[in-house]
Amino acid sequence: MTVTIAKEKWAGKVVEMVIGQGPNAIKVGGENTLPFLRFEGEIPNEPVVALEVWDTEPPDWPDVLASAFDGVMGDPVAWAMRCVDYGADLVCLRLAGAHPDNKDASPAEAAATARAVAGAVNIPLMVIGCGIDEKDAEVLPAAGEALAGKNALLGCATINNYKAVTTACVLHGHSVIATSPLDINLAKQLNILINEMDLPINRIAMDPLVGALGYGIEYAYSIMERTRLGALTGDKMLAMPVVCFVGQETWKSREAKTADSDEWGAQAHRAVLWEVITATSLVQAGGSVLVLRHPESMKQLKNHITAMIKEAGGK
Amino acid sequence: MEIFKQLPKTNCKDCGQATCLAFAMALATSKISLDKCIHLTDAAREALDSAFAPPVALVKIGVGDKQVELGNETVLFRHDKRFEHPTAIAVSVSDSLSNDEIVAKVDAINNLVFDRVGNTYSVDLVAVDNCSNDAARFAEAVKVVANSTGLPLVIMSEDVVAAERALDVAAAGKPLLCGANVLNYAAMTALARKFEVPLVVKGAGLNELADIVEKVLALGWQQLILDSGARAVGQVLADQTQIRRQALKKFRPFGYPAIAFATNADPVQAVVDAGVYIAKYAGVVVVDSADPADILPLITLRLNIYTDPQKPLAVQSKVYEILNPGADSPVYVTTNFSLTYFCVAGDIESSRIPGYILPVDTDGTSVLTGWSAGKFTPEKITEMLNNSGIADRVSHRKVIIPGGVAVLSGKLQEVSGWEVLVGPRESAGIPSFVKQCWKQ
Numbered sequence: 154m155t156v157t158i159a160k161e162k163w164a165g166k167v168v169e170m171v172i173g174q175g176p177n178a179i180k181v182g183g184e185n186t187l188p189f190l191r192f193e194g195e196i197p198n199e200p201v202v203a204l205e206v207w208d209t210e211p212p213d214w215p216d217v218l219a220s221a222f223d224g225v226m227g228d229p230v231a232w233a234m235r236c237v238d239y240g241a242d243l244v245c246l247r248l249a250g251a252h253p254d255n256k257d258a259s260p261a262e263a264a265a266t267a268r269a270v271a272g273a274v275n276i277p278l279m280v281i282g283c284g285i286d287e288k289d290a291e292v293l294p295a296a297g298e299a300l301a302g303k304n305a306l307l308g309c310a311t312i313n314n315y316k317a318v319t320t321a322c323v324l325h326g327h328s329v330i331a332t333s334p335l336d337i338n339l340a341k342q343l344n345i346l347i348n349e350m351d352l353p354i355n356r357i358a359m360d361p362l363v364g365a366l367g368y369g370i371e372y373a374y375s376i377m378e379r380t381r382l383g384a385l386t387g388d389k390m391l392a393m394p395v396v397c398f399v400g401q402e403t404w405k406s407r408e409a410k411t412a413d414s415d416e417w418g419a420q421a422h423r424a425v426l427w428e429v430i431t432a433t434s435l436v437q438a439g440g441s442v443l444v445l446r447h448p449e450s451m452k453q454l455k456n457h458i459t460a461m462i463k464e465a466g467g468k
Numbered sequence: 469m470e471i472f473k474q475l476p477k478t479n480c481k482d483c484g485q486a487t488c489l490a491f492a493m494a495l496a497t498s499k500i501s502l503d504k505c506i507h508l509t510d511a512a513r514e515a516l517d518s519a520f521a522p523p524v525a526l527v528k529i530g531v532g533d534k535q536v537e538l539g540n541e542t543v544l545f546r547h548d549k550r551f552e553h554p555t556a557i558a559v560s561v562s563d564s565l566s567n568d569e570i571v572a573k574v575d576a577i578n579n580l581v582f583d584r585v586g587n588t589y590s591v592d593l594v595a596v597d598n599c600s601n602d603a604a605r606f607a608e609a610v611k612v613v614a615n616s617t618g619l620p621l622v623i624m625s626e627d628v629v630a631a632e633r634a635l636d637v638a639a640a641g642k643p644l645l646c647g648a649n650v651l652n653y654a655a656m657t658a659l660a661r662k663f664e665v666p667l668v669v670k671g672a673g674l675n676e677l678a679d680i681v682e683k684v685l686a687l688g689w690q691q692l693i694l695d696s697g698a699r700a701v702g703q704v705l706a707d708q709t710q711i712r713r714q715a716l717k718k719f720r721p722f723g724y725p726a727i728a729f730a731t732n733a734d735p736v737q738a739v740v741d742a743g744v745y746i747a748k749y750a751g752v753v754v755v756d757s758a759d760p761a762d763i764l765p766l767i768t769l770r771l772n773i774y775t776d777p778q779k780p781l782a783v784q785s786k787v788y789e790i791l792n793p794g795a796d797s798p799v800y801v802t803t804n805f806s807l808t809y810f811c812v813a814g815d816i817e818s819s820r821i822p823g824y825i826l827p828v829d830t831d832g833t834s835v836l837t838g839w840s841a842g843k844f845t846p847e848k849i850t851e852m853l854n855n856s857g858i859a860d861r862v863s864h865r866k867v868i869i870p871g872g873v874a875v876l877s878g879k880l881q882e883v884s885g886w887e888v889l890v891g892p893r894e895s896a897g898i899p900s901f902v903k904q905c906w907k908q
Contacts, residue, residue, distance in 0.1 A: 154675060154678045154679045154682065154721075155675055156674045156675050156678050156710070156714065156719070156722075158674075158710060159710060159713040159714055159717065187709075189702060189705055189706075190705075190706065190709060192706055213818065253900075254899075254900045254903075284896070364807065366765055366768055366769055366772065367584070367768040367771075367772065368807070368810055368811075368814070369807040369810075369811075370769075370772050371546070371772040371773055371775055371777075372807070374546075374747075374772075374773070375545070375546055375547040375777060378545050378546075378547060379545075379547055382545070405814050405818065406814075408764065408765075408768075415760075416582070416760060417582075417760055417761065417764055418759050418760040418761025418762070418764070419761050422759075422761045422762075423760075423761035423764065423765070425736075426736065426739060426740075426761065426762065426765050427765055429736070429740055430739070430740060430743045430765045430766075430769060433740050433743055433744065434743060434744075434747055434769060434773075437744060437747050437748065453736050453737065453740065456734070456737060457701070457737060457740050457741075460700070460701055460702060460737070461701060461702045461705070462702070463702065
């Protein structure tokens with residue numbers, strides 16, 4: 154019996170975004186099908202993986218994570234070069250030191266760090282603020298100016314500070330990450346507001362503020378599925394690639410931070426799986442840029458994506 | 469009206485409804501079952517049965533309180549309604565192991581029980597794999613496994629003789645027979661019928677699978693689980709998507725739960741693949757590892773994906789201690805929505821200042837939802853402060869409320885007599901808030 158393969162005819166697609174410049178630029182998005190379902194559409198670009206680099210030594214990373222960056226965690230340039238060695242597609246520079254409770258680093262210091270990291274690596278950059286809207290509205294434009302023309306991915310723009318961050322992207326030729334808290338309508342509204350400031354939709358990425366496995370991943374999973382379905386059915390303001398800050402969430406979880414135990418097994422193995430399965434599940438829901446922390450997680454995620462793309466459903 | 473046309477139209481009221489039309493309406497909204505009408509002709513019953521049959525049949529494995537139910541799924545995306553029956557996780561045991569090794573592995577499988585948000589979750593099945601290709605050895609291994617676990621079994625042998633000898637030993641536990649293929653389906657179907665056990669049907673690809681299923685159905689057995697034969701993760705995803713889509717379109721051969729095998733040679737990738745199968749429609753997933761570090765993420769993912777989007781998970785409403793707090797530690801009030809609770813708990817932990825959390829019972833709604841629905845009120849918070857025993861554990865009378873419900877502070881202070889501190893709007897602000905504002 155011949156089974157007539159059920160194919161959806163999607164009217165829309167995810168917009169394609171370029172990050173970085175010249176021969177080192179990478180592309181994300183562009184799919185006109187659900188994740189990995191090549192039997193009914195095109196997947197021109199695979200999901201990409203970024204590793205985090207901090208401008209200041211993270212205070213609370215467990216040893217199983219910190220040991221991967223032994224000797225470089227006080228030096229963002231050396232750290233970023235280590236990420237390149239590990240095979241990251243992008244470096245995600247996190248300006249944690251700008252946080253008022255941390256070093257309260259100035260916009261000029263943030264700009265200097267961004268410039269130094271950009272000068273040292275030949276892969277595209279993401280630059281992420283400290284998470285305090287007001288402070289990010291100062292440091293992100295400064296970092297954006299320092300990286301003028303590099304076509305970096307700057308974030309995160311929120312409903313409170315998107316004007317300053319978007320202006321920096323328009324002026325200095327970057328793309329923006331628009332963050333909204335697990336709500337598809339708020340996400341869409343923010344995309345519209347940013348787009349109205351003359352930043353084209355192929356320079357906006359969405360961050361739905363994902364939760365880790367066991368900590369609300371199912372909310373992000375469903376919001377991302379709805380976002381992808383929105384893009385495929387022609388909603389232009391949901392057609393942006395999705396960025397998932399997986400490492401940041403995973404390494405807060407008890408399952409990643411708890412030491413070896415009989416009940417939960419070996420920490421190093423468990424923690425990496427926690428990060429990988431969070432990431433692979435979110436890739437199934439439509440994630441395009443996965444920001445991780447552990448190089449082993451990155452390797453496993455990339456192997457999985459390669460297997461998925463190679464085998465997925467033939468044509 | 470389509471239903472009404474098939475009914476006897478006697479208005480006899482034997483079904484408990486006033487008229488046949490009322491019965492038809494109740495049927496259409498699934499408020500009543502077809503069995504209630506005892507006057508239906510056989511032809512009408514068959515027509516209505518197939519019209520009302522769920523797109524994915526319900527299949528049961530095992531007996532008693534460890535019985536696993538699969539199927540009855542109705543959607544492709546959990547946000548459309550919900551996923552009904554969580555993927556059964558099976559851990560495989562090879563009959564090439566010695567009896568002692570088998571017992572050791574089954575013990576490890578039995579220990580795969582985890583506490584998640586106040587409930588326990590475990591693996592569901594033990595899959596005994598006939599790697600030895602020896603019927604006598606397989607039957608012995610099945611017997612050893614059955615004597616070592618209370619979990620239902622999967623009898624993994626495509627050899628009819630070995631399967632029959634294993635079933636002679638283990639049929640009372642209603643194991644899943646795995647199973648039928650293009651060569652052995654007639655004999656395997658006869659075995660499944662004889663022992664009344666569910667049967668896996670494997671095809672080399674979807675076309676062959678549909679063929680064999682039709683033949684097995686024609687032989688009179690309907691407790692089926694589908695295997696498209698794919699083992700590479702990408703192809704499994706494509707096939708499982710097709711099987712679910714076809715089932716929802718009422719393509720009868722694919723109206724059964726599916727089974728997936730995480731056989732990746734790389735042990736980490738095998739677990740990752742199993743995660744994909746849990747998210748993407750597998751009724752049963754078979755893994756090889758009994759390492760808790762491998763199984764905990766799968767159990768957690770299954771719990772998350774199969775949570776009803778309309779019924780949020782809640783934590784028990786009681787005093788929780790973070791980092792061994794003392795009498796002078798801060799007291800935080802939040803709601804019992806588990807996501808809210810775990811966000812607050814995580815952020816208090818990262819502040820490295822010990823504290824108490826009081827999650828008020830808001831039926832599992834978040835802070836702002838609970839507040840707007842009148843479930844997170846000064847009165848309910850006061851009740852929690854008075855009845856939870858927190859007053860005996862701390863020497864102060866200060867309580868921190870979420871910044872999003874700052875408007876409650878005046879009334880709460882008045883009703884409870886506790887001093888109310890308004891915390892940050894987001895729990896991520898707790899570490900800096902508590903460092904600045906918590907002074908004894």
